[in-house]
Amino acid sequence: MTQPVSPLPDRGPTGRRTAKGALSGTAARRVERPAPLRQVVYEALAELIVNRTLEPGQHLVEADLAEYLGVSRQPVREALQRLQTEGWVDLRPAQGAFVHLPTDEEADHLLGVRSVLEAYSARLAAGQAGPEDVKRLWELHHEGIEALADDDIEAVVAANSSLHAFVTELSGNSVLAEMIALVDRRVRWYYTPIARPRGHDAWHEHAQLIEAIAAKDPVVAEEIMTRHTERTRQAFHDRPREEPQS
Amino acid sequence: MTQPVSPLPDRGPTGRRTAKGALSGTAARRVERPAPLRQVVYEALAELIVNRTLEPGQHLVEADLAEYLGVSRQPVREALQRLQTEGWVDLRPAQGAFVHLPTDEEADHLLGVRSVLEAYSARLAAGQAGPEDVKRLWELHHEGIEALADDDIEAVVAANSSLHAFVTELSGNSVLAEMIALVDRRVRWYYTPIARPRGHDAWHEHAQLIEAIAAKDPVVAEEIMTRHTERTRQAFHDRPREEPQS
DNA sequence: ATCCAGGATTTTGCATACCAAAGGCTGTAT
DNA sequence: ATACAGCCTTTGGTATGCAAAATCCTGGAT
Numbered sequence: 211m212t213q214p215v216s217p218l219p220d221r222g223p224t225g226r227r228t229a230k231g232a233l234s235g236t237a238a239r240r241v242e243r244p245a246p247l248r249q250v251v252y253e254a255l256a257e258l259i260v261n262r263t264l265e266p267g268q269h270l271v272e273a274d275l276a277e278y279l280g281v282s283r284q285p286v287r288e289a290l291q292r293l294q295t296e297g298w299v300d301l302r303p304a305q306g307a308f309v310h311l312p313t314d315e316e317a318d319h320l321l322g323v324r325s326v327l328e329a330y331s332a333r334l335a336a337g338q339a340g341p342e343d344v345k346r347l348w349e350l351h352h353e354g355i356e357a358l359a360d361d362d363i364e365a366v367v368a369a370n371s372s373l374h375a376f377v378t379e380l381s382g383n384s385v386l387a388e389m390i391a392l393v394d395r396r397v398r399w400y401y402t403p404i405a406r407p408r409g410h411d412a413w414h415e416h417a418q419l420i421e422a423i424a425a426k427d428p429v430v431a432e433e434i435m436t437r438h439t440e441r442t443r444q445a446f447h448d449r450p451r452e453e454p455q456s
Numbered sequence: 457m458t459q460p461v462s463p464l465p466d467r468g469p470t471g472r473r474t475a476k477g478a479l480s481g482t483a484a485r486r487v488e489r490p491a492p493l494r495q496v497v498y499e500a501l502a503e504l505i506v507n508r509t510l511e512p513g514q515h516l517v518e519a520d521l522a523e524y525l526g527v528s529r530q531p532v533r534e535a536l537q538r539l540q541t542e543g544w545v546d547l548r549p550a551q552g553a554f555v556h557l558p559t560d561e562e563a564d565h566l567l568g569v570r571s572v573l574e575a576y577s578a579r580l581a582a583g584q585a586g587p588e589d590v591k592r593l594w595e596l597h598h599e600g601i602e603a604l605a606d607d608d609i610e611a612v613v614a615a616n617s618s619l620h621a622f623v624t625e626l627s628g629n630s631v632l633a634e635m636i637a638l639v640d641r642r643v644r645w646y647y648t649p650i651a652r653p654r655g656h657d658a659w660h661e662h663a664q665l666i667e668a669i670a671a672k673d674p675v676v677a678e679e680i681m682t683r684h685t686e687r688t689r690q691a692f693h694d695r696p697r698e699e700p701q702s
Numbered sequence: 703a704t705c706c707a708g709g710a711t712t713t714t715g716c717a718t719a720c721c722a723a724a725g726g727c728t729g730t731a732t
Numbered sequence: 733a734t735a736c737a738g739c740c741t742t743t744g745g746t747a748t749g750c751a752a753a754a755t756c757c758t759g760g761a762t
Contacts (some may be wrong), residue, residue, distance in 0.1 A: 244752095246549050247716070248537075271742070282717045284530070287744090291494075291534050295541045303492050304743060319631040325725050326576045330569070385565040389635065493745070517713070528746050533715090550714060550753050 251279055251289040260296050260399050261310055270299065270307040297396055317400040321446060324393045325439040331390060332435035334381035336428040343380055344424040350376060351420060354413050367402065373416060377435075378422070382425065383451060401446060408445055412438070495526055497535040505544050506645050507553055516545065516553040543642055563646040567692060569640045571685040574620065577636060578665060578681035580627035582674040583592050590670040591627055596622060597666060613648065619662060623669070623681075647692060654691055658684070 255275070256265045276286045290307045293299045299307045339347075350373040357365035374394070378387045417439040422431035501521070504510045522532045540547045546554050596619040600608075603611035620640070624633045661684045668677035 230614065245547075269742095273742080275550075284716060284718095287530075288534060288537050291537050294539050303490075305726095306743060319629040322629055323576070323632050323635060324581075326572050327569075330572045334568075383565045383568055385562065385639075386569050387567060393631075400523055519713075530745065551755095552714060 225414050246285075246356055247281055248285040248288040248292075251275075251281060251285045252292055253420050254279060255289055255293060256298060257394075259293075259397070264309050266309050266311040268309045269305075270309065272306065296392060310398075315398075317446065318443070319352060319398065319442040320393060321395055321439070324390070324397055325443060327386060327437060328378075328439050329432045329436045331378045331381040331383070331386055332423070333428040333432040334383055334386075335377045336423045336431035338382050339380050339423050339426070343376075344420065347376065347420045347423065348371065351413065351416055354416065358413060360407065367398075370412070371398075377419075380423075401442075408442065412442075415441075459584060470660050492531075494531040494534040494538075497521075497527060497531050498538050500525060501535055501539060502544060502641075505539075506641075510555050512555050512557040514555045516555065518552065533634065543636060548699060552678045558642075558646050563643075563692065564689070566639060566643055566646065567685070567689040570636070570643055571682060572691060573636050573639060573680045575626075575678045577624045577627040577629070577632055578669070579674040579678040580632075580667045581623045581631055582672055582677035584628050585626050585669050585672070589622075590666065593619070593622065597659065597662055599673075600662065604655065604659060613644075616658070623665070626669075647688075654688065658688075661687075 255264070255270075265268065271288065272283050272286050276283045279286070290299060290301065294301045294307070298310055300310050301307050315429070350369060354366060354369035354373065357369050371394070375391075378390050381387070415434060419431060419438065422434055438451045501510070501516075510516065518529050518532050518536070518537065522529045525532070528701070536547065536553045539545045544556055546556050548554060596615060599614035600612060600619065603615050618641070623639075624636050628631070647682060661680060663682065665680045667675060668680055
């Protein structure tokens, strides 16, 4: 999804950004925002964490990250700050940042919260969705089914995210959307490497959900979503455990 | 609640912190953490925002805040960073921080999310609470009733917070606790200045809730909490509107 | 009077440099 | 082995500088 770290913005020899190069080629839309560096760093680090380049528990040294990313310590610190409030790293005073080490208990808590939030979003979505929206939902569902047939795990995961994200969007509750986005990302971080996507049964549940939304039935939509997410949670508990180390 | 800004830590003439003074008088526990400056700043600013010293929409100039608080720009920036992710300020790129301006719609969204989160916590609490916990709940309830009798609004609000916070704690879900804390604080910011606490009926609902928890009945506890928070939400909609300006 | 151009000012966003204090590490004396 | 002293690394903070962007201001031209 996110850009890997390598293609950083063009820089002069001092490391300061230069616009010289960009000015030629592209007379493109001026509307584009230059993306604050701290946010680029934030996204880069988040990506490095989810893809396990930075392992849980690892000590993140500001200076190293700064050098690696080709920026100064300041944007790195600000990014770490934000990563903490969102649960990706722990900032131990006078010791710095450590990649968060999720416990099984915490993963379960997260899955529980996700369950009630997603259920709520399904309920709201059922009250809001128009025919256009339902059509779009079926499209996304179709994408998932196809990816499943192709055995393309990555695409299945992507389609799953898209579908859930769209339901969330349909709910029309922006605060809810933000929270789900946060929780979901962490859930994926904990969960994805352990259990592979649940496959056909999950997409059957998705279909039921869409039908309930199309029928504008909030109660059933909520029920189905609850069952769906609780089943994922169960899958987490039944996961093939790695041997307990040490 | 939080310390006002004035009593900042002792500083030398350069603005650097000195421990000289503190060393004498107190040979106190060394276990105490010195509280990172950025966090002190964070709390100071949050307090200034909730108590309306910094008005919604106001432009926060880093340098001014830094001077006012007697610190450098860096900790201020980090605090603002965190205030943004938690919804207190909006950080407009290249323009700086503005105190978040809540819309009615957003307040409603927030109240909705709070409702489902609190309901979940009530459900979990009913499954977890022991006799000791129930006793504590009744104590808190008693405090609320007394404050109500004394017409001490501030104490009523405090008791209300304590009670809800304890229920959340009983849920045993730390992730949930964090999220509720976040949402609650913002709800109070939006809501408190508008509607005065709901009074006796609210505390009657609290009593019902505690009974359901004591009876270890998750379903009823959840129902009651849902009714309770949805009623607060309704009170928000029925609030005496200030005249629409402009 | 009004509008607008363009210069002056303010503010952000980042870089750099520096320093005190805390924590971790290591080697040596016991 | 253990304890301790001293060194090294890292954080957390200060101070300063500067380019780019946003904003404010001002002086015509209409």
